[in-house]
Amino acid sequence: MVILKKTYRYRAYPSQSQKSALNRQMYLSKQIYNLLLEQSQKHFKETGKTFTKYDMNKWITKLKKKNPEFNELYSQVCQNIADRVSKAYQNFFRRIKERKHGKKIKLGFPRFKSYISSLTYPQSGFKPEKKKVFISKIGRINFVNHRDMEGKIKTMAIKQTKSQEWYITFSVENEETPLFSNNKPxxxxxxxxxxxxxxxxxxxxxxxxxxxxxxxxxxxxxxxxxxxxxxxxxxxxxxxxxxxxxxxxxxxxxxxxxxxxxxxxxxxxxxxxxxxxxxxxxxxxxxxxxxxxxxxxxxxxxxxxxxxxxxxxxxxxxxxxxxxxxxxxxxxxxxxxxxxxxxxxxxxxxxxxxxxxxxxxxxxxxxxxxxxxxxxxxxxxxxxxxxxxxxxxxxxx
Ligand SMILES: [Zn+2]
The missing domain is CATH 3.30.420 (Nucleotidyltransferase; domain 5)
Structure with a gap:
């Protein structure tokens, strides 16, 4: 058995008020991203150690107490932002290692973001319906369902492209038995x-x-x-x-x-x-x-x-x-x-x-x-x- 991952992408049409709500979530995401990055750098400079996900979560809880506006951010989305920062850091450390082994690559310290244009809901906070998808803290957004999904939905992401169009992407998993060989040339x-x-x-x-x-x-x-x-x-x-x-x-x-x-x-x-x-x-x-x-x-x-x-x-x-x-x-x-x-x-x-x-x-x-x-x-x-x-x-x- 193999797990076959597939993504389904749909054009979405959020209303004006939903757009502002989404943009607000993206704005808060960007703030948290940059704050976490700053904190990780500080932590690394002071201790020489990585700012782990555990550290991040503890720190986010404190931040929310000090700045209640961050409570507006959906918790799963916030979790995903922490993942992104920690991934950016892992990549950075991987590059350091590779360079030590003689590979000629740029180090590229993780960079601060001027904007974030996508929100990812890793487990919950969304529910697809026939022509709408319910998103926590946003509402029910219209999307063009041009093709039905098959399989178990894992994550959902909503993204605004540079041309101002909106898209919803679902990652889906299917368990399938692969053919051994198709007997073709x-x-x-x-x-x-x-x-x-x-x-x-x-x-x-x-x-x-x-x-x-x-x-x-x-x-x-x-x-x-x-x-x-x-x-x-x-x-x-x-x-x-x-x-x-x-x-x-x-x-x-x-x-x-x-x-x-x-x-x-x-x-x-x-x-x-x-x-x-x-x-x-x-x-x-x-x-x-x-x-x-x-x-x-x-x-x-x-x-x-x-x-x-x-x-x-x-x-x-x-x-x-x-x-x-x-x-x-x-x-x-x-x-x-x-x-x-x-x-x-x-x-x-x-x-x-x-x-x-x-x-x-x-x-x-x-x-x-x-x-x-x-x-x-x-x-x-x-x-x-x-x-x-x-x-x-x-x-x-
Ligand atoms: Zn010859």
């Missing part, structure tokens, strides 16, 4: 810019280039924005418009990633991809924008968590030489980035560059020799190659 996948993905069986997924279509629109509004006076009403309006377009693009991109990953895990029993490729290519600045657009990282994440339930495995392989190796004879030779065809100097094989790479990726996964039913798998190689599969999932296999 195995595949290597080469992620690229020209094509979004090239598969070792010859399938190509074209790059949606969602951003390029809207980029002119974005640029135009950005230009307009710079002509508006700082602090003016028009500038604020243009900012909201800009946020609306970026959010629209992000949603379209996300939609593409969800549909594509869903399709792939249902078409194959194993998908091998190159690890680290994203980090490597990000070093090249010209490519960086396009890569963030195609968001490979999210794609792999989606593949991994959808795979488990579809009886598919997702494995990451070392990207070394995948582009430079002949997929027929194994000869390694240099190939320019501009060359679209791999022409082997030893055996004469000629193949599309990305297709050649994707076949090598599958070979590297140690699985190329197995048959389509997926039962000839060299276990030691398979274990070594698995990095990402199921990282999003709770529970065990």
């Amino acid at each position: 195995q595949v290597g996948i080469d992620l690229g810019l020209k094509e979004y993905a090239t598969m070792s069986d010859g399938t190509k997924i074209p790059n949606p280039r969602i951003s390029n279509k809207s980029i002119d629109k974005l640029k135009m509004i950005q230009r307009r924005l710079s002509n508006k006076n700082k602090g003016s009403k028009n500038r604020r309006r243009a900012k909201i418009k800009l946020a609306r377009i970026s959010e629209h693009i992000a949603r379209q991109r996300d939609d593409f990633l969800h549909k594509t990953s869903h399709h792939l895990v249902n078409s194959y029993s194993l998908i091998a991809y190159e690890e680290l490729k994203i980090a490597n290519m990000m070093k090249n600045h010209h490519l960086a924008r396009q890569i963030t657009d195609v968001s490979w990282g999210n794609f792999i994440q989606y593949l991994c968590y959808k795979a488990e339930n579809a009886g598919c495995r997702v494995v990451g392989v070392n990207p070394k030489n995948t582009s430079r190796t002949c997929s027929d004879c194994g000869n390694i030779q240099d190939i320019e980035l501009s060359e679209r065809t791999f022409l082997c100097q030893k055996c004469g094989m000629s193949k599309d560059r990305d297709l050649n790479a994707s076949i090598n990726i599958l070979t590297t996964a140690g699985l190329a020799g197995s048959n389509a039913s997926g039962d000839v798998v060299r276990p030691q190689l398979q274990e070594a190659a698995v990095v990402e599969s199921g990282t999003i999932l709770g529970g065990s296999r």
Whole structure:
């Protein structure tokens, strides 16, 4: 049995008075967040120790006695803010550790917040109905129920986007028995810019280039924005418009990633991809924008968590030489980035560059020799190659 986590997101339409109540909760959350952060820093400087959650709760009780306005904040929301601060601190300590071990990373001390735009109700304080959700201290908020939820609701969050839209998100858990294997073929996948993905069986997924279509629109509004006076009403309006377009693009991109990953895990029993490729290519600045657009990282994440339930495995392989190796004879030779065809100097094989790479990726996964039913798998190689599969999932296999 595995626990499959899923989120449902709905557009919400709070009334004017509900909006002010929500904004009030967010304002108080921000205050508490910053106060807790300040207190944690002070505590660390004085004692050299972490301000634990226990310390935080004790401190919050005292704060509420001194400043009764904080009693307005829903207790579970307040709890969640304490969690956020303590997580920010844990990340900070993790980075210190990693740097000690020689990793080159910025330390990034936890920062004070100028605003908080989401409230999370970790256990209670909310109750979904058909078209409304009751939220403690706020009231019953209308939302567009475009799809019914399945599973046990764990948490609820309400968020205001930069474009001033409201969304409600429910995190839901389902217990499911994963399929052992879906008996479909195995595949290597080469992620690229020209094509979004090239598969070792010859399938190509074209790059949606969602951003390029809207980029002119974005640029135009950005230009307009710079002509508006700082602090003016028009500038604020243009900012909201800009946020609306970026959010629209992000949603379209996300939609593409969800549909594509869903399709792939249902078409194959194993998908091998190159690890680290994203980090490597990000070093090249010209490519960086396009890569963030195609968001490979999210794609792999989606593949991994959808795979488990579809009886598919997702494995990451070392990207070394995948582009430079002949997929027929194994000869390694240099190939320019501009060359679209791999022409082997030893055996004469000629193949599309990305297709050649994707076949090598599958070979590297140690699985190329197995048959389509997926039962000839060299276990030691398979274990070594698995990095990402199921990282999003709770529970065990
Ligand atoms: Zn060759």
